[in-house]
Amino acid sequence: xxxxxxxxSNKVTEKxxxxxxxxxxxxxxxxLYWYRQSLGQGLEFxxxxxxxxxxxxxxxxxxxxxxxxxxxxxSTLTIQRTQQEDSAVYLCASSLVAGxxxxxxxxxxxxxxxx
Amino acid sequence: xxxxTQLGSHVSVSEGALVLLRCNYSSSVPPYLFxxxxxxxxxxxxxxxxxxxxxxxxxxxxxxxxxxxxxTSFHLTKPSAHMSDAAxxxxxxxxIGNTGKLIFGxxxxxxxxx
Numbered sequence: 001x002x003x004x005x006x007x008x009s010n011k012v013t014e015k016x017x018x019x020x021x022x023x024x025x026x027x028x029x030x031x032l033y034w035y036r037q038s039l040g041q042g043l044e045f046x047x048x049x050x051x052x053x054x055x056x057x058x059x060x061x062x063x064x065x066x067x068x069x070x071x072x073x074x075s076t077l078t079i080q081r082t083q084q085e086d087s088a089v090y091l092c093a094s095s096l097v098a099g100x101x102x103x104x105x106x107x108x109x110x111x112x113x114x115x
Numbered sequence: 116x117x118x119x120t121q122l123g124s125h126v127s128v129s130e131g132a133l134v135l136l137r138c139n140y141s142s143s144v145p146p147y148l149f150x151x152x153x154x155x156x157x158x159x160x161x162x163x164x165x166x167x168x169x170x171x172x173x174x175x176x177x178x179x180x181x182x183x184x185x186x187t188s189f190h191l192t193k194p195s196a197h198m199s200d201a202a203x204x205x206x207x208x209x210x211i212g213n214t215g216k217l218i219f220g221x222x223x224x225x226x227x228x229x
Contacts, residue, residue: 004158042220093158106151108158
């Protein structure tokens with residue numbers, strides 16, 4: 001596709017339910033990143049994929065959070081037993097290769113609200 | 116550990132006035148530095164980046180930033196603000212280790228008054 005696509009754009013869920021957030025990176029981009037944007041916490045790194053492997057998942061807040069990437073393309077971020085503090089905008093980004101100098105292209109995000 | 120500090124969570128300027136958004140970083144090695152802009156309900160868009168070479172970097176929409184190693188700063192400027200520049204701006208540094216992982220500042224909301 002032309003850009004990074006995330007779905008859904010908005011998700012309202014009840015506390016305790018599981019949610020899945022999807023990211024379609026730019027075709028051919030090998031690196032994929034998840035970030036979380038919340039009031040008071042700013043933009044926080046969650047996890048990074050190189051191909052289908054996740055060399056750095058240090059930002060995942062708890063074991064309720066997991067992510068996978070298949071076919072070197074689509075990635076899914078899963079949050080189990082959602083809590084109100086999980087409410088945030090989840091942003092996905094991709095880049096052609098992983099590297100400090102490369103540009104990351106961001107999707108529009110998924111706004112998650114846990115009620 | 117690397118970090119980014121943006122001075123001023125909110126900046127207000129008049130249309131046509133100079134825009135100056137401040138960013139300071141800490142890094143033990145020469146950093147890669149970025150400015151991103153976020154319009155309401157949208158993702159982040161790269162304005163400009165510094166990797167190596169010329170310390171004055173020009174970006175899109177008339178923005179530029181200067182890398183000053185001695186001051187550990189990477190302030191963003193634009194000579195004349197437009198109403199369309201109203202947005203949130205993030206300064207970021209790329210984490211050491213060359214993974215492309217970004218460490219962001221807290222963001223600065225720019226308001227442009229007519």
